[in-house]
Amino acid sequence: MASLFVIQGRDQGTRFKLEETVHTVGRTQNNSVRLHDTEISRAHAEFVQRGNNYILRDLGSSNGTFVNGQSASERELVSGDQIQLGKSLLLYTGFVEVSDENVADKIDIVPQAAQDDASRIVAALSHTEGSEWLLPEASDSSSPWIARARSNLQIMYRTALAVSHTMDIDQLLARIMEMIFEWVDADRGCIMLKDTQTDALVPKVRRHRRGVRSDEKITISKTILDYVVQHNEGVLTSDARDDKRWDPAKSIVKLGVREAICVPMQGRYNVVGVIYIDTSITPQRMLMNEGKADQFTEEHLRLMIAIAHQAALAVEDTSYYKAMVQAERLAAVGQTIASLSHHIKNILQGVRGGSYLIELGLGDHDGVAGLDDANDEKSAKAVDTIRKGWKIVERNQQRISSLVMDMLTFSKERQPEPKPSDLNEVAGEVAEHLQSRAEELGVELQWLPAQDMPTLMFDPEAMHSAILNIVTNALDACDESEHGTVTISAAYDLADKLARLVIEDNGAGIAPDQIDSIFNVFVSHKGGRGTGLGLPVSRKILEEHGGQILVDSKVGRGSRFTLEFPANPQVAVHESPPQAGPTIASVEPPSSVHS
Amino acid sequence: MHGLLISAYRGSEFPPQLPLHNNLPPVNGAFCLSPPARILIVDSSAEARDILSTLLRRQGAETIKAAGPSCATALLRQKTPDLIVFDVESSTSSSQEETLDLGRLASLSDTPIVVLGTTKRQIGPLTTEQFVSKPYHYGPLIRRIESLLGSQPAREMRG
Numbered sequence: 001m002a003s004l005f006v007i008q009g010r011d012q013g014t015r016f017k018l019e020e021t022v023h024t025v026g027r028t029q030n031n032s033v034r035l036h037d038t039e040i041s042r043a044h045a046e047f048v049q050r051g052n053n054y055i056l057r058d059l060g061s062s063n064g065t066f067v068n069g070q071s072a073s074e075r076e077l078v079s080g081d082q083i084q085l086g087k088s089l090l091l092y093t094g095f096v097e098v099s100d101e102n103v104a105d106k107i108d109i110v111p112q113a114a115q116d117d118a119s120r121i122v123a124a125l126s127h128t129e130g131s132e133w134l135l136p137e138a139s140d141s142s143s144p145w146i147a148r149a150r151s152n153l154q155i156m157y158r159t160a161l162a163v164s165h166t167m168d169i170d171q172l173l174a175r176i177m178e179m180i181f182e183w184v185d186a187d188r189g190c191i192m193l194k195d196t197q198t199d200a201l202v203p204k205v206r207r208h209r210r211g212v213r214s215d216e217k218i219t220i221s222k223t224i225l226d227y228v229v230q231h232n233e234g235v236l237t238s239d240a241r242d243d244k245r246w247d248p249a250k251s252i253v254k255l256g257v258r259e260a261i262c263v264p265m266q267g268r269y270n271v272v273g274v275i276y277i278d279t280s281i282t283p284q285r286m287l288m289n290e291g292k293a294d295q296f297t298e299e300h301l302r303l304m305i306a307i308a309h310q311a312a313l314a315v316e317d318t319s320y321y322k323a324m325v326q327a328e329r330l331a332a333v334g335q336t337i338a339s340l341s342h343h344i345k346n347i348l349q350g351v352r353g354g355s356y357l358i359e360l361g362l363g364d365h366d367g368v369a370g371l372d373d374a375n376d377e378k379s380a381k382a383v384d385t386i387r388k389g390w391k392i393v394e395r396n397q398q399r400i401s402s403l404v405m406d407m408l409t410f411s412k413e414r415q416p417e418p419k420p421s422d423l424n425e426v427a428g429e430v431a432e433h434l435q436s437r438a439e440e441l442g443v444e445l446q447w448l449p450a451q452d453m454p455t456l457m458f459d460p461e462a463m464h465s466a467i468l469n470i471v472t473n474a475l476d477a478c479d480e481s482e483h484g485t486v487t488i489s490a491a492y493d494l495a496d497k498l499a500r501l502v503i504e505d506n507g508a509g510i511a512p513d514q515i516d517s518i519f520n521v522f523v524s525h526k527g528g529r530g531t532g533l534g535l536p537v538s539r540k541i542l543e544e545h546g547g548q549i550l551v552d553s554k555v556g557r558g559s560r561f562t563l564e565f566p567a568n569p570q571v572a573v574h575e576s577p578p579q580a581g582p583t584i585a586s587v588e589p590p591s592s593v594h595s
Numbered sequence: 596m597h598g599l600l601i602s603a604y605r606g607s608e609f610p611p612q613l614p615l616h617n618n619l620p621p622v623n624g625a626f627c628l629s630p631p632a633r634i635l636i637v638d639s640s641a642e643a644r645d646i647l648s649t650l651l652r653r654q655g656a657e658t659i660k661a662a663g664p665s666c667a668t669a670l671l672r673q674k675t676p677d678l679i680v681f682d683v684e685s686s687t688s689s690s691q692e693e694t695l696d697l698g699r700l701a702s703l704s705d706t707p708i709v710v711l712g713t714t715k716r717q718i719g720p721l722t723t724e725q726f727v728s729k730p731y732h733y734g735p736l737i738r739r740i741e742s743l744l745g746s747q748p749a750r751e752m753r754g
Binding site for chain 1: 640642643645646647649650653684685729730731732733734
């Protein structure tokens, strides 16, 4: 499907799809391509379909029709052509042939350079250095081909804008490759895109110049690809020997030199792929160049980097790329939903159990109601059953509440609401809250408040949650231990102005390979009990306060979690202002006052 | 007993004077085996073990509890229960090996298992398998256990 994109003029930004056999262009309404331009005739020109492309025909317009700056009465259009009608400039993009060969078959990524491939990196440039090339220099002493390339780059840029709306990913890449071959004397080239999920580079488009053998596989060193992607730098490689002394006799035996350029496609946020081009310099060519093998120069490298950047932006705009990113997001959402539903299902099971007990107990109670006193015992038993059931229902209600609070805390971009608060008090509340649970689990819970804890500005509710999660984990870690102990201690570091809370347990400990993942959402090593949100939520809260959580743990010995955040001591609210003048001593009234 | 049996057990016609267990009067005394049915509950959640145990004892059964398949296998050997209730979803931290061991031993001893929840893991080979998906309702579960027990041949007196 072809299209016209208005890049200058009153209708700038408008896109016209060309699908019919004939499209008329003019300023009146009856035209299929209607332009609001007073310098355009009522029936200015027409686009006539021929095969996959269109022919532009001027219909005797007053001001004429121009294609790429040249006056045209009839012209077969090629993708990228700029059409001037009156004051309006239109960009034509036509149908681009896409070869459906299996590209991946023809490209080899090799982990190490083959025995006879002596390619090494000759020059490397980062993307910003490359893009500088696009800025015109004061003293422009560059060669004519650069001037031409620069102007073509403008077309490239505009095309990229246009194509992101009209072309699908394969057409876009084919077009980019086409344009690269227009400016650079490369023999072969390919574009590879990075799969967002596997991070592997997948060849998408490949091209070869006419006359060059096309069945040959393009061998690309994985080392070079990795370098390009990781360092985000374009590289120019050559397998020419460094030997400056040129021996013509030897060159006849050699097959020639292969030079290549590999550049990262740096998009808005990530590297989305790489562009690779190479050229084979035959011995004859080298002899003509007096032994110099520099087909590709640093100028070429800079140009390629600039092109790759534009290409990346266009790729990111395509629905293909968006779909890939979307699929990744959906997978993450799917996992979240699965995890959440698992937790909620367990809570529901608990509620069902408690409710069932209550129902049975009520039934029992009804059964003995109204009977004689001998059944008081039965009645009491019935109430016990009800009470037991109720306790279970309540506990699960609390679980749902915690889960919801955790989810909300985690998902919101919440700004903490700091108030002058006492960390000793907040941590003390947590200890009190969990005392009964500690007893249930047979774990000793110790709370050591700080000697001197000034009033600090922090969000007491948020901090309560953060501490609660860590202490709960500590208690659970000690569940299987003989003499489980959890110690909470608070301190304020006056020198560093840091509030510090240490929660230490002598429980199971965390394996070194798991320590990194404990803060990941929905990763729980507590079997069915953990929601996997506790630690991520706590860390989020500490980070919102400008602080952090440090973990130190040994399997079989226990763990130490240190919560710290910066805070300045606040002047206590109830501090009385300094008094001026004599202090008034309280005086006992004389005992004989009463009358 | 082989094969799946899903016979609904409707009410009880047994006299109410059955031995009380844990001071909870059984409602319809459906687990009226002599000696009382012994049921092994395998679930990593203490709460879940507690609820099911309370309900089964109410019905006149004796219960033993295990937190996971490895403990359960040991208890199966020592205590020879008449039936096992095994929550597979809660035992994610135990290994496939431990689960298989339990299944094998249950099969060898002809002990029926009611499996709660779904898992990709293998439990078999089992003689009588009953799979109950979670979340389940307790009423039907108890009835299912009853029917499975009811169809078991009488156990020898246990020591």
